[in-house]
Amino acid sequence: MSPLVKIRSERDQMSAVERRIADFILENAHLLRDYSSQQLANALGISQSSVVKFTQKLGFKGYPDLKYSVGEAIARADNGDAPAMERAGSGQEEGPGALWRRKSEAEEATRLINPPEVIDTIAAAIEQAGRAGKVFIIGLGEDDIYARNFALRLSLLGILTVHNFDTARMTANVSAAGAGDVLLVFSEHGNHPALCKIARYFRERRGQVITVTRHTANPLRTLADIQLLVSAHDERPYIQPLLYQSALQHLLDCVFVLLCESHDDRHAQLLANLERIQLMLEP
Structure with a gap:
């Protein structure tokens, strides 16, 4: 390396x-x-x-x-x-291609700290929850953009998804969780007290917690059964969020592709749902 x-x-x-x-x-x-x-x-x-x-x-x-x-x-x-x-x-010197290069660097660094077996394990956990249970997803603020998008993708695959950006409502939703269910918590810095409480509550319900955070020591990571980690850094405050978002999206895309290719019925469900959506959008 x-x-x-x-x-x-x-x-x-x-x-x-x-x-x-x-x-x-x-x-x-x-x-x-x-x-x-x-x-x-x-x-x-x-x-x-x-x-x-x-x-x-x-x-x-x-x-x-x-x-x-x-x-x-x-x-x-x-x-x-x-x-x-x-x-x-x-x-x-920084030029027109500099942002592409910095994004590539962030994605490469993120790939190195998320071995293929971790991505496989997360996809398998979501797949299993989709067969016999539910997948709960939460993110607050900008984190909800990625939580919401990933929840939509899972739904297109026919996986029952419970998505919320309100901590009180998610706490109520988690009361219906059980063994075999999965909770994905999106939190860049992993230090929101309410999200940590929800993760603890979910583990009490014998569910599996997957956290999506930066590659830093944070309270939320300590509660995770499996961790997705993002490495993206730049001194410029207007560039660093772009690197984080790019690397995070690449991680989620990897999990989504594995789910699409894991079973033929998931792929068929995706195509059927996309066709239904297209028909609804047509005049």
């Missing part, structure tokens, strides 16, 4: 000092060959030991090992042999 990919995918789990080191490397990867560990520490106003610990935490033997690995990644990018993710921090 490219060191730049690894740094970006794990950034949200780092301490404040580690994030400063990570951001410097990502933004100045092409200059790293000219920096010793002491020079990097001086540039950031931190101790040299912090730089060494950072490299070792990433799995490298030491700072020279990290610097060499980053140099190789940059060389591959210069030769056109590396994906966009490895070209991060190459010093190129």
Whole structure:
């Protein structure tokens, strides 16, 4: 795995000092060959030991090992042999294609922290709940945009979905949950007290909780049976939400495609529902 990919995918789990080191490397990867560990520490106003610990935490033997690995990644990018993710921090000016590149980087980092077996497990849990129970979905504020859209997609597949953006109503709905049911909780930062209470209540009903949050330590994740995690970062406040939304949508698309392809009857149900909707929309 490219060191730049690894740094970006794990950034949200780092301490404040580690994030400063990570951001410097990502933004100045092409200059790293000219920096010793002491020079990097001086540039950031931190101790040299912090730089060494950072490299070792990433799995490298030491700072020279990290610097060499980053140099190789940059060389591959210069030769056109590396994906966009490895070209991060190459010093190129931001241009018309910059947003596409940043979205690709966020999606790649998100893919790395959500192994295929996790996506398979979530699709299987939803499929099972759709056969013998219900799928509850909730998100508040902007999170509800994705919760609502995913609930619609599941409904098109013939999966009984209980969607709500009101915590009081969802609490009442959850009282009808039981073993085999699934709750998907969409919460970017995972720290809303009401959502945590709903997740606890759902687990008391012996249901399975799936959380969709950022790749950060948060209260909601601790209550999850399965976690979907999003890694998307940018210092610009108008760009970071776009990266999060793009990476999250890609994750949900992966789960949806698995559900579509898991059984022929799901695919047939989708086509039938789409045809009915089209007939309703026609004049």
